[in-house]
Amino acid sequence: MENITFADFQKLDLRVAEIKTAEMVEGADKLYKLTVDLGGEVRTLIAGIKMFYSLEELPGKKVIMLANLEPKTIRGVESHGMALCAHTEDRSQLVCTTVEKDIQAGAKVS
Numbered sequence: 001m002e003n004i005t006f007a008d009f010q011k012l013d014l015r016v017a018e019i020k021t022a023e024m025v026e027g028a029d030k031l032y033k034l035t036v037d038l039g040g041e042v043r044t045l046i047a048g049i050k051m052f053y054s055l056e057e058l059p060g061k062k063v064i065m066l067a068n069l070e071p072k073t074i075r076g077v078e079s080h081g082m083a084l085c086a087h088t089e090d091r092s093q094l095v096c097t098t099v100e101k102d103i104q105a106g107a108k109v110s
Helices: 006-010
Strands: 014-024 032-037 042-047 062-066 072-074 077-079 085-087 094-096
Touching: 014 042, 042 077
Parallel strands: none
Antiparallel strands: 014 032, 014 062, 032 042, 072 077, 085 094
């Protein structure tokens, strides 16, 4: 990968997002529809994490989110951001990035 400048990094709006709800996406093997709170702003995200998380364990998790990603329609649902996750090279393991201590939804990540 190419290096980016600090100015490029400053363009990223990384924030803490609290997952409020998680739902199945009709016809999708790997996707969940997440409703997240960004500190007073509620958004919908599509996340390819179904193989690694159950619906029940997601609400209440505070994940790191790229908030200024261009919206994209996936399986008929408009996704407004991306939850950041780490995965192994072969994608056999995946974990969402969460915060170590409790902090308010919407907090900036820098």
